[in-house]
Amino acid sequence: MICPATDTIFALSSGRPPAAIAVVRVSGPAAGEALRRLAGRLPEPRRATLVTVREPATGEAIDQALVLWFPGPHSETGEDTAELQVHGGRAVIAGVLKTLAGVPGCRPAEAGEFTKRAFDNGKLDLTRVEGLADLIGADTEAQRRQALRHLRGLLGDRAETWRQRLIEAQALVEAGIDFSDEGDVPAELLGPALASIGGLRGDISAALADGRRGERLRDGLVVAIAGPPNAGKSSLLNRIVRREAAIVSPVPGTTRDVVEVHLDLGGQPVTLLDTAGLRESDDPVEQEGVRRARDRAAAADLVLWVQEAGAQPTDSRPDGLGEGIWTVITKVDLRGDRGGIGTAAGPGGVFETSARTGEGIAGLMAALEAEAVARVGAGEPALVTRVRHRAILEEAVSALDRALAEPEGREEFLAEDLRLAARALGRLVGRVDVEDILDVIFRDFCIGK
Ligand SMILES: Nc1nc2c(ncn2[C@@H]2O[C@H](COP(=O)(O)OP(=O)(O)OP(=O)(O)O)[C@@H](O)[C@H]2O)c(=O)[nH]1
Ligand SMILES: [Mg+2]
Incomplete structure (x- = not known):
């Protein structure tokens, strides 16, 4: 629970130290007093001022800092706010935070509390x-x-x-x-x-x-790779993300858990899922993997249905796989006799790929990006x-x-x-x-x- 805004709150607002610079913010009625204690004086409002930050009890210098003073209500939170830009070392930050904790009425902020105050003071609406x-x-x-x-x-x-x-x-x-x-x-x-x-x-x-564009853009377009065991699903994922994100082996039934990777395709967020090969199995662990694979594929925005080159089309895909399905043929390098296949989609939106040689991967990724733009990024900005x-x-x-x-x-x-x-x-x-x-x-x- 967030306490009433009579408290003055402070926190390190920049990222994890050590860093070149750290930003410490203070908001609330005692912000001015806090700044006076640390900087020796209150600087001119809204003007960056170089000061020596001191431990008030001993007068010992903690750091040289750039400080900013925003008297309320013209501040981000609507309250009196001070901002200190100090050197981003752990000891410097600890010294500043310790001094702030000693100022009457000051306490460390809770998560989101600066923004909550901005909301309470009418600076930001909920959206x-x-x-x-x-x-x-x-x-x-x-x-x-x-x-x-x-x-x-x-x-x-x-x-x-x-x-x-x-x-x-x-x-x-x-x-x-x-x-x-x-x-x-x-x-x-x-x-x-x-x-x-x-x-x-x-x-x-x-x-x-x-078309739920706005929600999709927040979550990313979810693309599930599904297909029979050993078809090359994990290899395809690894090739696309250019790292060994999923385990690959010649043993069918290698992948059990769903492996999830996040991609940025031309600015569009895409979540790619590698799933267990779909087949009947007596192994309870594999059964669970297959169940998860089906669930995630059914909920995905798009399924890449993966089949090995030359595999019997009897490996037909199960029903209920999700909204859109593209067929991806893998291991085309093994066909030998069919060199020179283009990198674009073949007839009927079938993609011919090889994780080994990289053939067809760029074309598949370009198509995924275009799909993400069409489903998420196109048209008016989503409300x-x-x-x-x-x-x-x-x-x-x-x-x-x-x-x-x-x-x-x-x-x-x-x-x-x-x-x-x-x-x-x-x-x-x-x-x-x-x-x-x-x-x-x-x-x-x-x-x-
Ligand atoms: N020649 C060739 N072999 C491949 C290619 N892609 C995958 N393989 C091989 O096919 C085997 C299975 O690959 P995986 O990527 O593990 O297949 P999977 O579909 O993830 O298999 P499961 O997780 O067991 O369902 C491995 O031995 C891979 O090295 C390819 O493009 N060319
Ligand atoms: Mg796999």
């Missing part, structure tokens, strides 16, 4: 907080771009506009209810309200009909990037559907439907009813953020 978490977690270019858009309010601002439109429609309906004695709202108020609700419903539904967003917006759409379906004379119900929809949008940006989810969201942050 921006989520964008910030995603920005810190972004591994690829496309993920970074999406996260930054959300940090800048892509969804939060849109949700706020939608909420305003709802509130206006609600005002029209409620004005109508007040005007009429019999409960029948005049058409000149109800008509525009209904038109606005219809338009809004359309806009929110359009945001939801995005919805989390299950939370989707669930709330779906709830708003159902409330609007109910509103539009209310028969004449039930304007009070209509007004209530609109209130529910507005409430849902309020939850999206964290204005209302959010206590239960805040801990979950801030838990994802590191200490110092």
Whole structure:
């Protein structure tokens, strides 16, 4: 649980020492006092100032540092905030943190607590907080771009506009209810309200009909390599990632656990899974491996169904493998007589590859990248990037559907439907009813953020 903001919090906000520079942040009412003790004075606001940081009791110099002073409310957290850029040695950092701990009212920050304060002080809405978490977690270019858009309010601002439109429609309906004695709202108020609700419903539904691009981009496109034992699945994975990520052996049934690797294909995040060869087995461990292989392949965005060159097509693939399936023929080097096969996909989207010679691998990877771009990276930036967003917006759409379906004379119900929809949008940006989810969201942050 996060304590009330009367405490002043501090933390090392930069990465693991030792490093060239370490950034220590302090936020709260005693931040100014803390900075005065360490730096001997309070520097001019928002101006980098070189100071000698001293242990206040003894006056001993700890380090030379660049310090910044951001008086609230014009700071990231909205509170008085100090930032010290010291040399990133462990002893220097320990000395600074120890001194800060000695300042009355100061204590070490908990994970995400700086951001939580920014949220509490209205500096960031919840969708921006989520964008910030995603920005810190972004591994690829496309993920970074999406996260930054959300940090800048892509969804939060849109949700706020939608909420305003709802509130206006609600005002029209409620004005109508007040005007009429019999409960029948005049058409000149109800008509525009209904038109606005219809338009809004359309806009929110359009945001939801995005093929889950935003969620996919956060998680990465999941591609499972599946096929019969010994077909060369693990070798294919290793060749693609250019390291021995999975064990390869001539013994069928080598892979048991699912091996997961994360790739950055031209900025698109792709998670590649190597799975156990699918076959009947008496070995309980292998059976479990096969069960896992089937599960992960069924849940994947794409399955690469791997078959050895020259294998009987009776190795036919089982049902329920997932959304899309591509066939990958492996070990084409063993065919000998068929030199010079191109690196692109053959007819019917069949890829001919050899993990030994590397043939066809570049073509397969290019196709995977194009698929990732098509499924995740193409089109308008996605407004919805989390299950939370989707669930709330779906709830708003159902409330609007109910509103539009209310028969004449039930304007009070209509007004209530609109209130529910507005409430849902309020939850999206964290204005209302959010206590239960805040801990979950801030838990994802590191200490110092
Ligand atoms: N010549 C040749 N041999 C290959 C190629 N790819 C894999 N092999 C061999 O085929 C055997 C099986 O390879 P694996 O990658 O372990 O096959 P797998 O599909 O992962 O097998 P399981 O995990 O047991 O299902 C090994 O002896 C590999 O060296 C290839 O492109 N060319
Ligand atoms: Mg294997």
